[in-house]
Amino acid sequence: QDGSATAVPSDGVEYLVSTVVGGQTLDLDFDTGSADLWVFSSQLAASSRSGHAYYTSSKSSTYKALSGYTWDISYADGSGASGNVGLDTVQIGGTTVTNQAVELAKTVSSTFVSDASDGLVGLAFSSINTVSPQQQSTFFDNAQSSLDSPLFAAYLPFNADGAYDFGYTDSSKYTGSITYTSVDSSNGFWEYPSTSYKVGSTVHSLSGYTGISDTGTTLILMGDSAVTAYYNQVSGASYSSSQGGYIFPCSATLPTLSFKIGSTYATIPASLLNFGTASGSSCFGSLQSVGSGSQNIYGDVFFNAYYGVFDASGPSFGFATI
Numbered sequence: 335q336d337g338s339a340t341a342v343p344s345d346g347v348e349y350l351v352s353t354v355v356g357g358q359t360l361d362l363d364f365d366t367g368s369a370d371l372w373v374f375s376s377q378l379a380a381s382s383r384s385g386h387a388y389y390t391s392s393k394s395s396t397y398k399a400l401s402g403y404t405w406d407i408s409y410a411d412g413s414g415a416s417g418n419v420g421l422d423t424v425q426i427g428g429t430t431v432t433n434q435a436v437e438l439a440k441t442v443s444s445t446f447v448s449d450a451s452d453g454l455v456g457l458a459f460s461s462i463n464t465v466s467p468q469q470q471s472t473f474f475d476n477a478q479s480s481l482d483s484p485l486f487a488a489y490l491p492f493n494a495d496g497a498y499d500f501g502y503t504d505s506s507k508y509t510g511s512i513t514y515t516s517v518d519s520s521n522g523f524w525e526y527p528s529t530s531y532k533v534g535s536t537v538h539s540l541s542g543y544t545g546i547s548d549t550g551t552t553l554i555l556m557g558d559s560a561v562t563a564y565y566n567q568v569s570g571a572s573y574s575s576s577q578g579g580y581i582f583p584c585s586a587t588l589p590t591l592s593f594k595i596g597s598t599y600a601t602i603p604a605s606l607l608n609f610g611t612a613s614g615s616s617c618f619g620s621l622q623s624v625g626s627g628s629q630n631i632y633g634d635v636f637f638n639a640y641y642g643v644f645d646a647s648g649p650s651f652g653f654a655t656i
């Protein structure tokens with residue numbers, strides 16, 4: 335059944351959604367860049383669980399263990415988690431999936447311990463789910479047959495409560511029309527060509543590049559050529575190894591950044607490109623380097639400006655101004 339769940343901004347780093355797993359409520363990070371639904375569990379060391387809600391399978395009347403099944407995930411930022419697997423009922427807003435693969439953490443890396451989320455809901459394609467010996471389906475894949483339309487949408491306004499809509503798009507959450515582009519899911523991501531960008535009004539080519547819509551990533555991460563071109567237009571900007579990225583004087587005037595999603599430019603306003611104080615009078619940029627490769631990562635800062643629609647029919651990705 336269609337439904338909407340509130341997404342609450344946490345530390346400006348992520349948006350958390352209250353989710354019920356086997357009758358137990360956890361605040362989970364919805365990540366369109368991965369495909370594992372995993373939770374902090376009673377199997378974690380107490381030191382790793384501190385500060386977190388966690389799932390205890392023995393307290394769920396609907397839990398079914400998948401004997402011998404394991405999972406082990408590593409994310410591009412170097413974090414990771416691993417454990418074992420069972421099935422249980424998962425409720426997100428008005429949408430309920432029975433027999434959802436729930437991945438119980440036995441280990442989590444330090445960033446997750448210090449992070450606010452109690453686990454993740456992966457909303458990328460099930461082809462990159464890490465469960466072995468049999469790969470499992472995402473919540474969205476399992477929910478699709480019960481939805482009016484096989485889609486979900488992310489509404490993540492800056493510093494305000496947002497929502498994930500399942501089965502429908504909500505016209506009260508965006509203005510104008512939704513522009514769609516075909517998605518190439520061969521890498522398991524919501525990925526599409528992204529072959530040009532603009533710094534202010536100056537157009538640059540990004541031949542061969544793609545973009546990935548990734549609600550699990552906070553910032554906008556692009557190739558070094560784009561990042562250099564952008565900060566060359568920001569007075570006093572520099573790369574700070576201690577801060578781990580580009581910083582600039584908080585008083586600097588920032589140009590807008592636009593990038594193509596398929597054939598249509600999305601424009602990020604200057605206000606969203608200042609991620610906030612790094613230290614003293616230096617501010618940290620919302621645009622940072624993705625490192626190597628030709629895949630740009632369009633994270634929450636993008637969704638602060640655009641309602642994002644993830645449509646499995648096609649598949650396609652659509653966006654509309656918030």
Ligand SMILES: O=C(CN1CCCCC1)Nc1ccc2c(c1)OCO2
Nearest residue numbers: 365409410411413550551624625631
């Ligand atoms: O790793 C992530 C997001 N990840 C989502 C799940 C929780 C932990 C953080 N994003 C990311 C994506 C591409 C990158 C990168 C980081 O660093 C360099 O390239």
